[in-house]
Amino acid sequence: MKILVAHDGSEYSNKALKKGADIAKRENASLLVVNVVPDLGFTDELGDDYTKTLYSTLTDESEKLMKGIKDDLSKSLQDVRTEVRFGSPAEIIVDIANSEKVDLLVVGSHGKHGAKKFYLGSVSSKVISHAPCDVLVVK
Amino acid sequence: MNGEKRSPAALIVGIILLVYALLLKRHEAAAIPGALMELMNYLKAGKTVDTQVGVGIWAGTIISLFGIWNLVQPAMKSKFDMVVRAPMAGAGMMIILAYLCRFYFEPLFKLWGKAAEPALGFNFATIFGLNYILLGVLLGLIWVNTIGVPKWMQSGVKTARLAMKMGVISLGAMYSITELRYLGAMSFTMITIFVMGTAILVLWLSQMMKIARPLAGVLSAGMAVCGVSAAVAAAPVVKARGIDMAYSIGMLLLVGVVGLFTFPPIARIVGMNELQFGAWAGTGILNSAQVAAAALIFDPNTIETLKVAEIFNITRILFLPFIVIILAIWFAKGEEEAEAGTKVNLGRIIVDKFPIFVLGFLIMFALSSTGVFTPKDHVLHGKHFYSFKIDEKKELRTRDLKKVQAFIESGAVTDPKIKAALEKLVADRQITSVEQTDLVLKAQDFTKDKDLKKVFKDADKKVQAKPKTLEVMREYMMWFFAFGLIGLGMQITWQTIRQAGGKAATIGVIAGITKAVLSFFVVWLFIKGTI
Numbered sequence: 001m002k003i004l005v006a007h008d009g010s011e012y013s014n015k016a017l018k019k020g021a022d023i024a025k026r027e028n029a030s031l032l033v034v035n036v037v038p039d040l041g042f043t044d045e046l047g048d049d050y051t052k053t054l055y056s057t058l059t060d061e062s063e064k065l066m067k068g069i070k071d072d073l074s075k076s077l078q079d080v081r082t083e084v085r086f087g088s089p090a091e092i093i094v095d096i097a098n099s100e101k102v103d104l105l106v107v108g109s110h111g112k113h114g115a116k117k118f119y120l121g122s123v124s125s126k127v128i129s130h131a132p133c134d135v136l137v138v139k
Numbered sequence: 140m141n142g143e144k145r146s147p148a149a150l151i152v153g154i155i156l157l158v159y160a161l162l163l164k165r166h167e168a169a170a171i172p173g174a175l176m177e178l179m180n181y182l183k184a185g186k187t188v189d190t191q192v193g194v195g196i197w198a199g200t201i202i203s204l205f206g207i208w209n210l211v212q213p214a215m216k217s218k219f220d221m222v223v224r225a226p227m228a229g230a231g232m233m234i235i236l237a238y239l240c241r242f243y244f245e246p247l248f249k250l251w252g253k254a255a256e257p258a259l260g261f262n263f264a265t266i267f268g269l270n271y272i273l274l275g276v277l278l279g280l281i282w283v284n285t286i287g288v289p290k291w292m293q294s295g296v297k298t299a300r301l302a303m304k305m306g307v308i309s310l311g312a313m314y315s316i317t318e319l320r321y322l323g324a325m326s327f328t329m330i331t332i333f334v335m336g337t338a339i340l341v342l343w344l345s346q347m348m349k350i351a352r353p354l355a356g357v358l359s360a361g362m363a364v365c366g367v368s369a370a371v372a373a374a375p376v377v378k379a380r381g382i383d384m385a386y387s388i389g390m391l392l393l394v395g396v397v398g399l400f401t402f403p404p405i406a407r408i409v410g411m412n413e414l415q416f417g418a419w420a421g422t423g424i425l426n427s428a429q430v431a432a433a434a435l436i437f438d439p440n441t442i443e444t445l446k447v448a449e450i451f452n453i454t455r456i457l458f459l460p461f462i463v464i465i466l467a468i469w470f471a472k473g474e475e476e477a478e479a480g481t482k483v484n485l486g487r488i489i490v491d492k493f494p495i496f497v498l499g500f501l502i503m504f505a506l507s508s509t510g511v512f513t514p515k516d517h518v519l520h521g522k523h524f525y526s527f528k529i530d531e532k533k534e535l536r537t538r539d540l541k542k543v544q545a546f547i548e549s550g551a552v553t554d555p556k557i558k559a560a561l562e563k564l565v566a567d568r569q570i571t572s573v574e575q576t577d578l579v580l581k582a583q584d585f586t587k588d589k590d591l592k593k594v595f596k597d598a599d600k601k602v603q604a605k606p607k608t609l610e611v612m613r614e615y616m617m618w619f620f621a622f623g624l625i626g627l628g629m630q631i632t633w634q635t636i637r638q639a640g641g642k643a644a645t646i647g648v649i650a651g652i653t654k655a656v657l658s659f660f661v662v663w664l665f666i667k668g669t670i
C-alpha cells in the first residue's frame with residue numbers, strides 16, 4: 001500500500017501528516033510526503049533576479065521542512081520518502097498520485113488564512129475531485 | 140520547455156495578422172468598400188486603417204517568418220531561441236489583442252457611451268475612461284482568470300515586461316531639459332516625504348499590531364518604494380521567509396490593482412489636469428507597471444500625464460537602495476542579541492539595485508537633447524518643438540495682425556519687451572524666436588478680448604513643429620505600452636491576490652489608502668500649474 005500526504009507547513013497539514021503516518025504504521029505501507037512550492041504567477045514585475053530570490057527562498061524552506069519530516073518519521077517507519085515540487089499544488093499532487101499509483105491521499109481540511117489557504121484550502125477540494133484514489137481529509 | 144516542440148502557433152498567429160492587414164488594405168482600396176471598411180466606418184475608426192495595415196503587415200511578416208523557422212526547426216535552449224523565437228507566438232497573439240482593444244473595443248464603447256448618454260445622464264465610456272489601455276488591462280485580467288494563458292503563449296506574455304521597459308526608455312527622448320528639471324525637483328520633494336512617511340507608518344502599524352519584524356520590513360519596503368520588486372529586494376536584509384514575501388506580493392498587487400482602477404475616474408470627476416494626475420499616480424500607486432497603466436488610462440491620447448508619472452516613478456525606484464539600508468539598520472537594532480544581520484554596503488547596493496532601464500531612459504534623454512532625433516531647425520522649448528524658419532504657412536492672417544497692431548497702439552501693454560515682441564510679430568507676420576514666443580504668450584494677460592487671446596495662441600501654435608522621428612517613436616512607444624499592459628492584466632491572477640491575508644492585509648490596506656488620500660490632497664492643494 002502507498003500513502004501520499006500533501007504537506008504545506010501549516011497546522012492542518014501537520015495533522016494530516018500525523019494521520020497518514022499512523023495509517024502507514026498500521027498498514028505497513030510506504031509513505032510519500034509532498035510539498036509543492038506554489039507558482040505565484042505575478043513574477044513579471046519582479047524580473048528574473050528577484051523571482052529567483054523568491055523561489056529559492058521558498059524552495060530552501062520547503063526542503064528544510066521535508067528533511068526534518070523525513071528524519072523524524074524514519075525512526076518509526078521503514079519506507080518514507082519526501083519530495084519538493086514546483087507548480088500548481090493541486091495539479092502536482094494529482095499528478096504524483098497518478099504516476100506513483102498511490103492508494104490513499106491524505107490532505108488537511110484547510111490552511112489558516114491568506115497564503116496558507118492558497119496552499120491547501122481550495123487545493124483540497126480540487127484534489128478530491130481529480131484524484132485517482134481515495135482521499136482522506138483530516139480535520 | 141514549450142518551445143522545444145515544433146509548434147505551428149507562431150505561423151498561425153503571423154498569418155492571421157497578415158491576412159487581416161492585407162484584407163483591410165484591399166477593402167480600403169476597392170471602389171466599393173468591403174465589409175471590413177464598412178465596419179471601420181461604422182466604428183468611426185476609418186482614420187486608423189493606415190496604422191492597422193502598416194503594423195499588421197510588418198508584424199505579421201516577421202512573426203510568420205519566425206513561425207516557419209519554429210516549425211522547421213524547434214526553438215532550443217540558446218539565448219536567442221529563448222528570448223526571440225519562443226515568445227513569437229504569444230507576442231503575436233498579444234498584438235492581436237491590442238488590435239482588438241484599440242481598433243474595435245475602444246470605438247465600440249465610445250459609440251455605446253454616446254448612445255447611452257441620454258438614458259444615464261452621463262457618458263459612461265468617458266467617465267470610466269474605457270479606452271484601449273484600460274480595456275487591454277481588463278481583457279488580460281479576464282483572460283487569465285477564465286481561460287488561463289495557454290502554454291504556447293506563456294513565454295510571449297513574459298515579454299510584456301521588456302516591452303514596458305522599452306516604452307519607458309523611448310519616453311526618455313520626449314523630455315526637454317526645462318521639463319526634466321522642473322518635474323525632477325517636484326518629484327524629489329514629494330517622493331522623499333511619501334517614501335519615508337509610508338515606511339515609518341507601516342513599521343509603526345506593524346509594531347502596534349505585533350507583526351513579526353521580517354514581514355513588517357518587507358511590507359514597508361513594498362508599500363513605500365515600488366511594490367513587489369522592492370519587497371523582494373528588501374527580503375534578505377530583514378531575513379524574511381518565503382511566506383512573508385508571498386503575503387506582501389499578494390497585498391501589494393491588490394492595493395495596486397484597486398488604485399489602477401479607481402485613480403483615473405476619481406481624477407476625472409474632480410477635474411485634475413495632466414500634471415496633477417501624473418504626480419498623484421506616480422506617488423500613490425505602487426507598482427511601476429501600474430503607474431504607467433493609470434497614467435495612460437487617464438490620458439491615452441497625449442503622453443503628458445505619462446511623462447509626469449514616469450519621472451515620479453523613476454525617482455521612487457531610485458530610493459530603493461536607501462530604504463534597503465534603512466531597513467537593514469532598523470532590523471539590526473532589534474536583533475542585537477542575535478548575530479549581526481547581513482552587512483550592508485551602500486555603494487554596492489546602489490550599483491546592484493540600479494535599474495538598467497533608467498540608464499536607458501537617461502541615455503535617450505541625453506541623445507534627444509543633442510538633437511539627433513530632430514531636424515536642425517527644430518528647437519525643443521517647454522512642451523513643444525518649434526521651427527522658426529520663415530514660411531508662408533506660419534503667417535498670421537492680415538485681419539489678425541491688424542488686431543495686434545491696434546492692441547499695441549491702445550497702450551495696454553506697458554512692458555517694453557512684450558511690446559517689442561508684438562511689434563516684431565506684426566512686422567514678420569510670424570514668430571521668429573523662442574524668447575518671442577514666450578513674450579507673445581505673456582501678452583495674453585494684458586487683454587480680456589478672447590479673440591485676441593486666440594490670435595496670440597495661434598501665433599505660438601503656428602511655429603510649433605512635430606518632428607517626424609519623434610512622432611514615429613511615439614507611435615511605437617504606445618504599442619510597447621499597449622502590449623505591455625495587456626501582459627500586466629495577464630499577471631493579475633486571483634490566485635496571487637488571494638495570498639494577501641491576516642494582519643498584513645490590514646496594514647497594507649490602511650497604508651495604501653492613507654498614501655493615496657494624502658498624496659491626493661498634497662497634489663490638489665500644492666500642484667497648480669501645467670507642465
